Amino acid sequence: MKITIFGSGYVGLVTGTCLADAGNDVLCVDVDQAKVDRLNRGEVPIHEPGLDDLIARNREAGRLRFTTDVSQAVAHGLMQFIAVGTPPDEDGSADLQYVLAVARSIGQHIDDYRVVVNKSTVPVGTADRVREALESTMAERGVSLPYSVVSNPEFLKEGAAIADFMKPDRIVVGSDDDKATRLMRELYRPFSRSHEKLIVMDVRSAELTKYAANAMLATKISFMNELSGLAERLGADIEAVRNGIGSDPRIGYHFIYPGCGYGGSCFPKDVKALARTARGVDYEPLVLDAVEAVNARQKGVLFQRISDHFHGDLSGRVIALWGLAFKPNTDDMREAPSRALMEALWEAGARVQAHDPESMDETRRIYGERDDLRLCETPYDTLTGADVLAICTEWQVFRSPDFGRLRKDLKSPVIFDGRNLYDPRTLVDHGFTYYAMGRGD
Numbered sequence: 196m197k198i199t200i201f202g203s204g205y206v207g208l209v210t211g212t213c214l215a216d217a218g219n220d221v222l223c224v225d226v227d228q229a230k231v232d233r234l235n236r237g238e239v240p241i242h243e244p245g246l247d248d249l250i251a252r253n254r255e256a257g258r259l260r261f262t263t264d265v266s267q268a269v270a271h272g273l274m275q276f277i278a279v280g281t282p283p284d285e286d287g288s289a290d291l292q293y294v295l296a297v298a299r300s301i302g303q304h305i306d307d308y309r310v311v312v313n314k315s316t317v318p319v320g321t322a323d324r325v326r327e328a329l330e331s332t333m334a335e336r337g338v339s340l341p342y343s344v345v346s347n348p349e350f351l352k353e354g355a356a357i358a359d360f361m362k363p364d365r366i367v368v369g370s371d372d373d374k375a376t377r378l379m380r381e382l383y384r385p386f387s388r389s390h391e392k393l394i395v396m397d398v399r400s401a402e403l404t405k406y407a408a409n410a411m412l413a414t415k416i417s418f419m420n421e422l423s424g425l426a427e428r429l430g431a432d433i434e435a436v437r438n439g440i441g442s443d444p445r446i447g448y449h450f451i452y453p454g455c456g457y458g459g460s461c462f463p464k465d466v467k468a469l470a471r472t473a474r475g476v477d478y479e480p481l482v483l484d485a486v487e488a489v490n491a492r493q494k495g496v497l498f499q500r501i502s503d504h505f506h507g508d509l510s511g512r513v514i515a516l517w518g519l520a521f522k523p524n525t526d527d528m529r530e531a532p533s534r535a536l537m538e539a540l541w542e543a544g545a546r547v548q549a550h551d552p553e554s555m556d557e558t559r560r561i562y563g564e565r566d567d568l569r570l571c572e573t574p575y576d577t578l579t580g581a582d583v584l585a586i587c588t589e590w591q592v593f594r595s596p597d598f599g600r601l602r603k604d605l606k607s608p609v610i611f612d613g614r615n616l617y618d619p620r621t622l623v624d625h626g627f628t629y630y631a632m633g634r635g636d
């Protein structure tokens with residue numbers, strides 16, 4: 196099938212590449228000329244395991260191309276995917292200007308039947324606005340061509356996006372017409388092999404499903420983070436509690452890990468946007484507000500703990516920090532708990548010596564050169580001259596460090612672990628003071 200993907204960001208690139216790999220003829224279009232040039236040279240602008248090879252393979256086969264030419268893009272695909280960003284507005288609602296700009300571009304150049312597929316995370320009712328944009332631009336041209344608008348939210352996890360696309364749990368398709376549904380079924384058949392994964396529903400329900408999934412996952416995390424604070428105060432161990440409740444299949448082990456808060460480009464944005472949507476229809480989002488408030492509080496816990504340890508005086512202190520990315524296997528720093536921690540430490544007059552396996556360039560891009568931030572080549576380099584160690588991301592390489600070396604290199608053997616990587620007993624045996632999340636005293 197001929198497919199056009201608007202937006203060569205994370206979602207667009209993964210979707211386009213995986214669809215090309217199934218044999219489709221994919222043209223990706225982006226407004227950023229520099230990005231398109233890089234992609235056409237075979238350079239991949241994001242870090243995602245397996246993506247580089249997959250892009251190379253499909254470019255070589257001639258099934259995956261990149262352009263800035265919108266008219267060529269609209270002429271190319273029977274399926275026109277919208278995978279552009281929906282950044283939060285100041286009030287937390289999703290900013291639809293890029294989505295609607297694509298819809299207008301399609302309206303300007305459409306010359307035959309097209310299925311417009313919305314992959315971007317968009318508020319309920321956006322498909323109607325896409326339709327309006329298409330109608331009004333076609334009306335300006337004095338034409339009226341057939342089209343369908345479909346909602347097809349993505350459920351890709353950064354770091355596992357290729358596997359999530361190739362072997363999805365489910366493929367949600369919101370469609371109000373049979374022709375578009377048939378085409379979507381055909382397009383996704385290669386990814387639905389073991390059993391039927393496609394769940395067809397009305398457009399509004401599909402739009403809401405995306406928010407419901409992320410909000411439910413964020414709720415699980417905030418719930419566990421709240422309980423972890425409670426466990427600390429009650430002298431209980433949240434890790435024991437986690438095992439105790441996760442074994443109930445109705446609860447499950449996934450997404451009940453307490454930590455220093457959820458981050459990334461999705462949960463924080465989507466929880467806020469859904470709360471905003473609820474307010475827009477005069478419905479108070481009690482749970483969503485609480486999920487957000489708990490996360491904001493949780494992102495401050497590590498700092499508070501470090502500050503308390505030094506009796507509120509952090510000036511001149513040096514904090515070693517392991518992990519900057521919002522989670523392992525990505526270089527993404529959006530809404531990362533490490534940022535809240537570093538910014539609070541700097542504000543209090545401390546310096547940070549940090550290491551992350553993937554996101555040091557990104558950290559440099561965000562914060563630039565500054566005296567109170569040193570980015571170190573290895574985890575152990577962060578320890579030289581540091582008072583204590585804090586951990587924000589559970590990268591695999593941090594899980595079994597040389598504790599002898601840690602104890603020798605740190606000025607005082609104290610670890611503030613935001614991800615519960617270690618067994619508290621082992622750390623005490625090694626002579627550490629170990630602050631974990633929700634693990635009693």
Ligand code: UGA
Nearest residue numbers: 349350351352353416450451452454457458459461521522
């Ligand atoms: C999330 C969803 O998991 C995807 O299904 C969805 O498609 C995606 O958002 C999206 O909307 O595009 P992602 O943001 O890549 O994916 O990251 P997650 O793996 O969900 O992690 C989010 C945050 O929650 C991380 O900061 C992670 O450290 C934190 N987390 C996760 C916890 O604190 N505890 C847990 O038990 C699980």
